[in-house]
Amino acid sequence: MSLSPLQVTNLVKHYGPVRALNGVSFSVQPGEVFGLLGPNGAGKTSLISIVTTLEKATGGQVHVFGEPLGKESAVAKCKIGWVPQEIINHGYFSTKEILEFHAGYYGVAQADVAIEELLRRLDLWEHKDKKVRQLSGGMKRRLMIAKALVHRPQLLLLDEPTAGVDVELRLKLWQFVKDLRQQGLSILLTTHYLEEAEHLCDRVAIIHKGELRAIDRTEDLIQKWSRKRVQLHLNRDVVLKHADLMSGEGRCWTFMTSQNKPLGALLSELQIEVNDIVDVQMTDGSLEDVFVHFTQKGAL
Amino acid sequence: MTVDLVWTPFKTLLRREIARFMKVAAQTVVTPFINASLYLLIFGVSLGQKIEIGNGLPYLAFLIPGLVMMGCLNNAFQNTSSSIIASKFGGDLEDLKAAPIRSWQILAALGIGALVRGLMVAAVTWSAGAVAYYAQFGQWLGFHNLGIVLLFLVLGGLIFANIGISVGFWARNFDQLSAVGGFILLPLIYLGGVFFSTDQLPEFWRNVAMGNPLLYMINGLRFGAIGVSDVDWLTALAVSILALAATFGLAMLSLKKGSFHRW
Numbered sequence: 001m002s003l004s005p006l007q008v009t010n011l012v013k014h015y016g017p018v019r020a021l022n023g024v025s026f027s028v029q030p031g032e033v034f035g036l037l038g039p040n041g042a043g044k045t046s047l048i049s050i051v052t053t054l055e056k057a058t059g060g061q062v063h064v065f066g067e068p069l070g071k072e073s074a075v076a077k078c079k080i081g082w083v084p085q086e087i088i089n090h091g092y093f094s095t096k097e098i099l100e101f102h103a104g105y106y107g108v109a110q111a112d113v114a115i116e117e118l119l120r121r122l123d124l125w126e127h128k129d130k131k132v133r134q135l136s137g138g139m140k141r142r143l144m145i146a147k148a149l150v151h152r153p154q155l156l157l158l159d160e161p162t163a164g165v166d167v168e169l170r171l172k173l174w175q176f177v178k179d180l181r182q183q184g185l186s187i188l189l190t191t192h193y194l195e196e197a198e199h200l201c202d203r204v205a206i207i208h209k210g211e212l213r214a215i216d217r218t219e220d221l222i223q224k225w226s227r228k229r230v231q232l233h234l235n236r237d238v239v240l241k242h243a244d245l246m247s248g249e250g251r252c253w254t255f256m257t258s259q260n261k262p263l264g265a266l267l268s269e270l271q272i273e274v275n276d277i278v279d280v281q282m283t284d285g286s287l288e289d290v291f292v293h294f295t296q297k298g299a300l
Numbered sequence: 301m302t303v304d305l306v307w308t309p310f311k312t313l314l315r316r317e318i319a320r321f322m323k324v325a326a327q328t329v330v331t332p333f334i335n336a337s338l339y340l341l342i343f344g345v346s347l348g349q350k351i352e353i354g355n356g357l358p359y360l361a362f363l364i365p366g367l368v369m370m371g372c373l374n375n376a377f378q379n380t381s382s383s384i385i386a387s388k389f390g391g392d393l394e395d396l397k398a399a400p401i402r403s404w405q406i407l408a409a410l411g412i413g414a415l416v417r418g419l420m421v422a423a424v425t426w427s428a429g430a431v432a433y434y435a436q437f438g439q440w441l442g443f444h445n446l447g448i449v450l451l452f453l454v455l456g457g458l459i460f461a462n463i464g465i466s467v468g469f470w471a472r473n474f475d476q477l478s479a480v481g482g483f484i485l486l487p488l489i490y491l492g493g494v495f496f497s498t499d500q501l502p503e504f505w506r507n508v509a510m511g512n513p514l515l516y517m518i519n520g521l522r523f524g525a526i527g528v529s530d531v532d533w534l535t536a537l538a539v540s541i542l543a544l545a546a547t548f549g550l551a552m553l554s555l556k557k558g559s560f561h562r563w
Contacts, residue, residue, distance in 0.1 A: 052394075052397070052398040053397060053398060054394055054397050054398065074305050074400030075305075075400070077398065077399060077400040078303065078400050080398070082398050084391070084394065086391060088390060088392050088394070088395065088562075089392075090390060091320075091386060092319075092323040093316075093319070097319070100312075101313075101315075101316050102395065104311070104312025104313075104315075105309050105312055105313070105395065105396070105401055106303070106399055106400060107305040107309060108301055108302070108308065109302070109304065109308045109311075109312075110302070111301070114301065151301075152301055
C-alpha cells in the first residue's frame with residue numbers, strides 16, 4: 001500500500017484565544033488534486049503554514065509520505081514543493097539564479113537541466129536573466145511555480161495559485177496542474193475560485209471556522225449537497241404546488257430539486273403532460289452551492 | 301538528480317550571501333574604503349601629526365588597525381542583519397524555513413558570508429592605510445604578527461555576524477535595526493579604542509572602557525598589527541572567544557525563536 005503524501009491528524013492551532021484550526025484531519029491520496037476550500041479566516045493558510053513548518057501546530061500531527069513533519073525533518077521537507085499565496089521578491093537575483101539557489105537549498109547542486117526544462121515549459125526561458133521586479137504579474141506567478149518544482153517534489157502545495165491572474169493565464173495554469181497530476185504529483189490546492197476547485201480537484205475538503213465541515217469526491221459532494229434548477233415554460237396558465245417550488249406564476253415556474261431526481265419524475269408529481277411544455281431549462285448544481293451550504297451563517 | 305542535504309544547502313546559502321553583497325559592491329566595499337580613507341586623511345594624516353600616544357609610534361600607525369577592525373565589525377554586522385531584514389521584506393526568508401536547511405547551516409553560511417565581506421573591507425582599509433603611511437613616512441607599515449591579526453579579524457567578524465543575525469530576527473522594522481546599530485553598536489565601537497589609547501583616559505573612564513568587550517577585539521588586532529595594545533593580547537583573545545560563544549548562542553536562539561514571516 002502506498003503511503004499518503006500528506007496525512008493531517010487532529011490538527012489544532014491557536015493564536016492566543018483565537019482557534020484557527022480545531023482538530024482538522026484528512027489525507028491526500030497519491031496522484032490526486034485535493035482542494036482545501038473555506039472562506040477567509042477559515043484556517044487554510046494556518047494549515048499550509050504548519051505543513052511548510054512556518055508555524056508550529058498547537059496540537060495534532062502532520063505526516064508527509066509517512067514521516068512526521070517537524071522543523072528539522074529534512075527528508076520530509078524535500079518531498080514538498082510550495083507555491084505561496086504572495087509573490088516573493090528576490091531583490092538582486094535573476095530568475096535563473098533564484099532557481100539555482102532554491103534547488104541548492106533542497107540539496108540539488110546541479111539543476112541546470114531541470115531549470116531549463118521548467119523555464120521553457122513555463123514560457124520563462126527568455127526571461128531567465130531578468131529580476132523579479134522586471135517580470136509581469138503572470139510571469140512572477142509562473143516563477144513561483146517553477147521554484148516549487150525545481151527540486152522535483154512529490155507533493156505540491158498550491159496556495160491560491162491563480163489569485164489576481166487573468167483568464168488566459170488561469171486556464172494555462174489549470175492545464176499545467178492537470179499535466180502535473182498526470183505525471184503522478186500529488187497536489188494540495190487552496191483557492192477562492194470554486195470553479196477552479198470544481199474543474200481541477202478530485203476531492204475537496206471544506207473548512208469553516210477551523211473545523212472540517214465536509215470532505216468527499218468533488219462530484220459526490222455536488223451530487224449530494226447541491227440542487228439543480230429546473231425552469232418550466234408552459235403553453236397555458238396553471239397553478240402548481242410542490243415542495244421543490246421556488247417561484248412562478250401563470251406559464252413560467254422555477255423549481256430547485258435534487259440532483260438525482262429525473263425530470264420525468266418531477267413532471268409526473270406536478271401532473272404536467274409533455275405536450276403542455278414549451279421549453280425546459282435545467283442548470284446543474286455547483287460546488288458553490290455546496291460551499292454556501294457548509295459555510296453560510298449557522299450552517300451545521 | 302543527486303541530493304546532498306549536508307553541504308549543498310550550506311554552500312548554496314553561502315554563495316548567495318556573497319553574491320548578494322558583491323552585486324552591490326559599490327555600497328558594500330567601495331563606500332567603506334572611502335570612509336576609511338577620509339578617517340585616515342582627517343585623523344591620521346592631518347590631526348594625527350599633533351597627537352601623541354606615548355609609545356613612540358606615529359598616531360597613523362595606531363589608527364590604522366583600529367579602522368581596519370571597525371570596518372570589519374561594521375560590515376559583518378550590516379551583512380547579516382540587512383540580509384535577514386531584506387529577506388523578511390521580500391519574503392524569501394520563508395523559503396529558508398520551508399527548505400530542508402538546518403539551523404547550523406544557516407548560521408554558518410550567514411556568518412561566513414558576513415566574515416568574507418568584513419575581511420574584504422578590512423583588506424581595502426589596510427591598503428588605504430598602508431598607502432597613507434607610505435606617503436607620510438616613506439616606508440610600508442608591516443605586520444607585527446599577521447596570524448594574530450587574522451585571528452582577531454575572524455573572531456570579531458563572526459561575533460558581529462552573530463549579533464547581526466540576532467538583531468535581524470528580532471527587529472520588527474528598519475527603525476529597530478537602525479536603533480541597535482546607531483545607539484548601541486556604533487558607540488561601543490567608537491569608544492572601544494579605535495581612535496585613542498585608554499592610557500590617555502582618566503582612571504574612572506579607563507575602568508569604564510575596560511568593560512567594553514570591543515576594546516579587547518580592537519586591541520588584540522592592534523597588537524598583531526603593530527605590537528602595541530592597551531590589554532594583554534591573550535586576555536583579549538579569551539574575552540573574544542567568550543563573546544563568540546555568547547553571540548553564537550544568542551544567534552541560535554534567535555533563529556529558533558525568531559520569526560521567518562514576511563513583513
